[in-house]
Amino acid sequence: MENIGLENIALFSGLILSLVGLWGLLTQKNIIKMIVGFALLDTGIHLIMIAVGYVKNSTAPIIGEGVTKANAADVIADPIPQALVLTAIVIGLGITALMLAYAVKMHQKKKSLDINHYKDLKW
């Protein structure tokens, strides 16, 4: 562990974030807290994907200062995971909004956000 790069830091914080998120998802009883856990899991996975797409000593995949058309393939990071994460962030946002809307509706129905009060799908 002599040379810890930015990608290792991003990778480990992504792993910790997603574990914390999964823990929240599994243990919390309050629906809002479960949604927060889901958002953390989501963010952690995004960080992992970005870290995996990093290429050693590379820069952002934008042609400008230091990156020309000729040397672009040698100096940039992989643009595909970044494009995928861009997609995933937006989808995650949509899902979070949807879950919050369900939570609002559930609270209107039973005046409770405790998951133990909802047994409709329990087996």
Add this chain to the structure above:
Amino acid sequence: MVKNLYIILVLVGLGFMFYTFADGFESADKLNPVAERYAKQGPDEVGAANLVTAVVVTYRGLDTLGEVTILFLSAAIVAFFLKVTYGEEEKRQTRSVSEIMQTAARLLTPAVFLLGIYVFINGHLTPGGGFQGGAIIASGLVLMLLAKPNMKVSHTLIHVVESISGLAFVFIGVLGILYAGGFLDNSLMGMGTLGSLLSAGVIPLIYIFVGLKVGAELSNIVAHLQESQNEA
């Protein structure tokens, strides 16, 4: 008790799997072949200085269309679930918003909207693009709603903007079939010089519509969540 044990087992197992993957992790020395092709051919084929934009809008343009559709779907479901019953106007009691918040919102909201528009117009040159610009515009609406909790948001305006930009996105894609290489091909308009505002074919146009659509959809979700607080 047994349930807690299962949870601990799942977390420890997953943590161990993650750890073995991350411990010896070395990032790649060079790009994989797909990324290398995008990096070598992208500037000439697509003409966008931002290669992430080239991948998102042109190489994987159909994915982006699907993504916009998913966002539309989730906005529509939120609107369906939180349908507001305009019955007796019983306003919810809110604390009066502080002077600082009101003044700052009045000052900052136009600047936030302008920043959002800047981000999606320059999406093919600088970091950012339609989705990020749209999110910034929606955050400007959140700021306005925080300053004036009882403000009414015009749903008609949001729906008109959303429908027109969604239709325009698909229409540009279909024009690509007729006059260029295929669906969402960006060589419909001239390529321009790499790095100038009017370059990369139809990418700026598509990103303007994506930005408007995403901004309208997120504003719609936020406005519905705000209005649903008035009932209950």
